[in-house]
């Protein structure tokens with residue numbers, strides 16, 4: 001159609017916009033294919049306590065397309081969300097998590113380790129979500145408290161009552177909730193106490209700049225205090241250095257996640273590393 005209009009016609013897109021849109025479309029169709037062929041991979045990253053012991057893990061998606069190469073979640077998750085592909089992707093992620101937790105029930109060192117998965121707003125709002133999680137939990141025969149869902153503040157802006165109801169239903173099934181990237185979104189403090197939350201995750205942007213930016217330090221400190229007062233657990237994301245760790249500890253934070261303790265790794269590799277390190281630290 002653009003061709004038929006000839007050279008002198010109005011151009012709706014400048015070249016840069018055009019390029020962005022084409023890449024989005026390329027990614028969307030490649031992602032659709034990857035979902036069909038089950039080519040997404042689940043990686044795990046450890047979460048540790050103040051002694052550096054692994055107390056939980058977070059599942060993070062990885063995707064390498066044969067033509068486009070490795071594409072990071074920050075790029076493909078929003079496209080999955082906009083296109084609706086997040087529904088089959090999210091289903092796969094929850095199934096994968098429950099299957100992993102079920103396998104861990106056979107391994108003493110791993111049977112009490114919870115696994116967190118990220119849930120996008122559209123996935124959470126989808127009508128079949130609660131039933132789907134319930135089905136996966138039942139199928140895997142999991143004890144309560146092992147599946148954790150990480151939601152974001154973006155999920156809370158509309159229809160808070162429906163959200164709370166849904167969270168409570170899932171809570172009854174033994175699911176725990178963390179509020180991811182906390183401090184970057186729109187959650188009002190009034191909402192916060194309404195929610196059946198287990199944990200706040202301090203966004204990595206605050207942790208990253210905490211040592212050089214007094215505002216980020218104050219925000220970090222405030223989140224830790226808030227969690228304490230509202231009886232939520234709190235974990236710092238994106239901990240990369242010992243200095244950051246020491247400072248977070250001094251502020252009263254007791255749980256950490258970040259490259260300092262381990263980068264995300266494929267499930268089997270992660271399990272291997274975990275089992276080796278836990279047998280080493282027994283002495």
Ligand code: C2E
Nearest residue numbers: 060061073074077093118119120238239240257258259260
């Ligand atoms: P998130 O849930 O906040 O995950 C933390 C991100 O920080 C991950 O990026 C992780 O690899 C990265 N990270 C962990 N430690 C460090 C560190 O010490 N330094 C730095 N610079 N980064 C660190 P990743 O894996 O690229 O994922 C980005 C985002 O994509 C996630 O943020 C999450 O919002 C989304 N995502 C990933 N997997 C899924 C999924 O299965 N479903 C949904 N809905 N979203 C997902």
Ligand code: MG
Nearest residue numbers: 058118150180
């Ligand atoms: Mg997360």
Ligand code: MG
Nearest residue numbers: 180181203237
């Ligand atoms: Mg986060």
Ligand code: MG
Nearest residue numbers: 152180181203
């Ligand atoms: Mg994030």
